Amino acid sequence: MPAPAQEQKFQRRKEERPAEIMAAGLRIFANKGFAAARLEEVAEAAGVSKATIYLYFDSKADLFAAIVREIATPRFDEMERLLDTYDGPSADLLNFMIGKLKEIATGTELPALAKIILAESSNFPEIREFYRDHVILRGFANLSRVIERGIARGEFRECNVEAAAQEIIFPILMNTLARNTFGELPFFDPDGFFTAHAEFVARGLAADREA
Amino acid sequence: MPAPAQEQKFQRRKEERPAEIMAAGLRIFANKGFAAARLEEVAEAAGVSKATIYLYFDSKADLFAAIVREIATPRFDEMERLLDTYDGPSADLLNFMIGKLKEIATGTELPALAKIILAESSNFPEIREFYRDHVILRGFANLSRVIERGIARGEFRECNVEAAAQEIIFPILMNTLARNTFGELPFFDPDGFFTAHAEFVARGLAADREA
DNA sequence: GTCTATATAACGATAGAC
DNA sequence: GTCTATCGTTATATAGAC
Missing domain, CATH: 1.10.357.10 (Tetracycline Repressor, domain 2)
Known part of the structure; x- marks a missing residue:
């Protein structure tokens, strides 16, 4: 029998992702600094995988810059x-x-x-x-x-x-x-x-x- | 027979040591920050062993404080x-x-x-x-x-x-x-x-x- | 069925432990 | 000084929208 009301593995939300990732990044960067902030943690806080961050930002530094700009x-x-x-x-x-x-x-x-x-x-x-x-x-x-x-x-x-x-x-x-x-x-x-x-x-x- | 003009393995220089360690510590701290500075490195720069640092200072933080005070x-x-x-x-x-x-x-x-x-x-x-x-x-x-x-x-x-x-x-x-x-x-x-x-x-x- | 957003997993450098 | 774990980064597989 099929798994009842199974949770989706992920959702596609192209529009919202960058803002959510930046918000999570801001929190983590502000608390831990740049070097100590782990992208894994940012990803978790944003509810995405680490690789997803790289869809929207070129690098950790690029994410930081985007947050500053924002x-x-x-x-x-x-x-x-x-x-x-x-x-x-x-x-x-x-x-x-x-x-x-x-x-x-x-x-x-x-x-x-x-x-x-x-x-x-x-x-x-x-x-x-x-x-x-x-x-x-x-x-x-x-x-x-x-x-x-x-x-x-x-x-x-x-x-x-x-x-x-x-x-x-x-x-x-x-x-x-x-x-x-x-x-x-x-x-x-x-x-x-x-x-x-x-x-x-x-x-x-x-x-x-x-x- | 006595060893002729042997070099001493170390010299006791109770008076000068603290200042030398602080000078070395200042350089290392200023370059690397507090956490990243390793006392091993400070010891090396001061020409003493790590243990010698602890003879004159209680801890890394104490060394830092002594430098600030100086x-x-x-x-x-x-x-x-x-x-x-x-x-x-x-x-x-x-x-x-x-x-x-x-x-x-x-x-x-x-x-x-x-x-x-x-x-x-x-x-x-x-x-x-x-x-x-x-x-x-x-x-x-x-x-x-x-x-x-x-x-x-x-x-x-x-x-x-x-x-x-x-x-x-x-x-x-x-x-x-x-x-x-x-x-x-x-x-x-x-x-x-x-x-x-x-x-x-x-x-x-x-x-x-x-x- | 196609396109692509997203996850999983692997890679390589580097720093920290022993 | 060597080994290992960690983390930024990248390649590949898969799931969701239309």
């Missing part, structure tokens, strides 16, 4: 859309950017992936290069645009634009990494920090008042 | 000596501190060790706790003292002191880590950056001029 791209797109259309005060634009960066820092796993880049990219140059081109450079390009816009409009002082961009993003990133590493020490309290950071940046960039 | 302690001592005695403008004191931090960031391996803490301390809580207590908290305590001093003297504005301390140190640390990770991208040029950073911090902290 998180970063829509946020940058949104930023750039605003940068292209906004025409109010640069200080407001900057505050919007900082809010967006806060959201990325506290609401996505991108900082965990950044940590992986810091920690392991010497062993895996491919992921470092991808991250540099698609996150670092693109992020800094956007910040630089805001700063240059403010300078051009006389709202911000003349300054080293590259350095100023670092002043905006580095405290946010490092505060996030610190909390991620040392736990929620009162010292690193994010709410107070982000408010103070916005104020600090605004003062650091403000044009001198004419006497 | 680098950090004299710098903090010097900072604190100045903080105890200086009585000029707080802006100058802050510039001195930033110069000192730049020196630590660019002239020591402490950033490489900080990277290890970020990357691996979830697997090795002992080294995280040591680093937190002897580097993070002590460093922030000193920065906070400078900021509070400036506020008390009316040179700096009232602000979130913890956040301000992060504004001072995080860009320095992160710029260093970024150069360490991505190589010497022109974007992260340290000379321009440190100059701009000092200016940025000074403006961010400056008391409002009374109208």
Whole structure:
């Protein structure tokens, strides 16, 4: 007699697979880092076989890159859309950017992936290069645009634009990494920090008042 | 007859050993990270046996902690000596501190060790706790003292002191880590950056001029 | 029946154990 | 220093959709 109501061995779900694999990969990478994450485990968490991963991604590094892109791209797109259309005060634009960066820092796993880049990219140059081109450079390009816009409009002082961009993003990133590493020490309290950071940046960039 | 001018199989050099082992350990840790560094290799680089390491250090983590302490302690001592005695403008004191931090960031391996803490301390809580207590908290305590001093003297504005301390140190640390990770991208040029950073911090902290 | 998404199983490099 | 287990990767078999 035939096996009653047998389970299917697998289902074909071409559309959903990549997203499911990326979601599983994100969890595993964020928890274990790049080298220690096993594709077997990713496959299991995604409910597919290891080989299926290779149908959609060329390699482990390619999967990692796809995950980074998935998180970063829509946020940058949104930023750039605003940068292209906004025409109010640069200080407001900057505050919007900082809010967006806060959201990325506290609401996505991108900082965990950044940590992986810091920690392991010497062993895996491919992921470092991808991250540099698609996150670092693109992020800094956007910040630089805001700063240059403010300078051009006389709202911000003349300054080293590259350095100023670092002043905006580095405290946010490092505060996030610190909390991620040392736990929620009162010292690193994010709410107070982000408010103070916005104020600090605004003062650091403000044009001198004419006497 | 006595063996003529025999070479000694080993030499007792109780005084020098710890420093030599720490120097070797620093190189290996900085290159490979904590988990991947093998004490066998440290021993070889220091010209001693693995057992000798255990004569002077309780464990791998203890060796790591000793190295961190060796680098950090004299710098903090010097900072604190100045903080105890200086009585000029707080802006100058802050510039001195930033110069000192730049020196630590660019002239020591402490950033490489900080990277290890970020990357691996979830697997090795002992080294995280040591680093937190002897580097993070002590460093922030000193920065906070400078900021509070400036506020008390009316040179700096009232602000979130913890956040301000992060504004001072995080860009320095992160710029260093970024150069360490991505190589010497022109974007992260340290000379321009440190100059701009000092200016940025000074403006961010400056008391409002009374109208 | 054909096409292809998916699983199973094998391969080769490499790191870790003894 | 050798052996072995593990894991990224690839080749082949099979099952599901149309």
